[in-house]
């Protein structure tokens with residue numbers, strides 16, 4: 001996947017940015033507060049429907065503007081695809097390849113982006129939610145059975161929770177529990193298989209980017225004692241407790257996974273830097289698996305790489321990504337820490353006061369008068 005045009009309007013301090021990125025590595029360089037991360041956030045928004053720094057309504061829309069707009073054109077195999085998203089905080093409108101989109105999830109499933117940013121270490125060090133989201137995002141993209149099962153499960157779970165809160169009887173719970181069990185067992189089988197795939201992919205990625213971490217292993221926690229009982233029985237057993245708590249305490253919505261590396265055996269705590277490396281390795285393992293399944297790499301965005309990783313790891317990561325041919329966006333305040341990449345022929349953009357300009361002939365079209373397509 002290669003983004004060939006990125007148009008952003010009213011996104012944080014970016015009023016209107018029109019970028020023609022190159023294949024390979026794109027460096028966005030500029031002072032603090034210039035708007036570099038916002039460019040990456042816009043790409044992430046199109047792929048996830050939210051920013052990695054929170055929801056749209058939490059400050060993403062440029063002060064005084066009614067909505068953000070992002071338009072992305074990209075090459076996918078021999079196809080050119082286009083997606084436009086206008087998000088006003090509560091309301092959104094989207095178009096994909098010229099047609100309106102009914103569900104935000106359908107729009108987001110089109111463009112695959114893997115993002116590493118300062119909050120990514122939560123994948124290793126934080127609560128279960130980001131890890132579940134990571135797992136499910138990967139599955140949405142590689143396993144067509146997953147999304148329908150996930151939707152069925154989520155709906156049945158909402159119904160069961162409502163019945164629990166209303167202290168309704170067993171007969172009413174039975175039907176929804178059966179539905180949760182059917183959809184939840186499917187989801188869990190797919191998640192367990194996906195974790196195995198991820199482990200195999202990690203075994204290839206870690207030696208390349210962070211050999212000192214040693215062998216990585218991933219453990220899947222399904223959300224109930226799956227080795228001992230079915231989900232149907234687990235829900236039945238938990239009924240009385242769930243009535244007291246007013247919500248469902250077991251099931252795939254409580255699933256989690258853990259990654260351990262040989263460098264920190266027996267639960268030794270990872271340093272913050274090591275946790276970031278492990279998180280990055282997981283993201284790149286996911287990207288690599290996606291590339292195997294789809295035949296092309298997702299777009300990779302790396303925010304503020306120089307302050308996240310030391311020089312040796314930066315170089316390994318960028319060398320590895322350079323060898324895959326993936327399109328990569330990297331931000332930094334200085335070119336110097338990324339000099340080794342420049343030698344390898346990266347494309348540089350300067351970002352200042354919310355304006356993005358090309359720094360070299362590779363994308364001479366940058367900075368030309370904007371002629372935006374009708375996004376929506």
Ligand SMILES: Nc1ncnc2c1ncn2[C@@H]1O[C@H](COP(=O)(O)OP(=O)(O)OP(=O)(O)O)[C@@H](O)[C@H]1O
Pocket residue numbers: 011012013014030031032033034035036037038039059060061062063304331333351
């Ligand atoms: N809703 C908004 N409206 C206008 N400006 C905003 C809005 N939200 C954030 N900003 C401004 O956008 C800038 C943040 O941009 P961004 O985080 O993309 O910068 P950056 O170049 O990545 O900075 P750093 O190098 O410090 O990480 C800040 O100057 C901030 O004041």
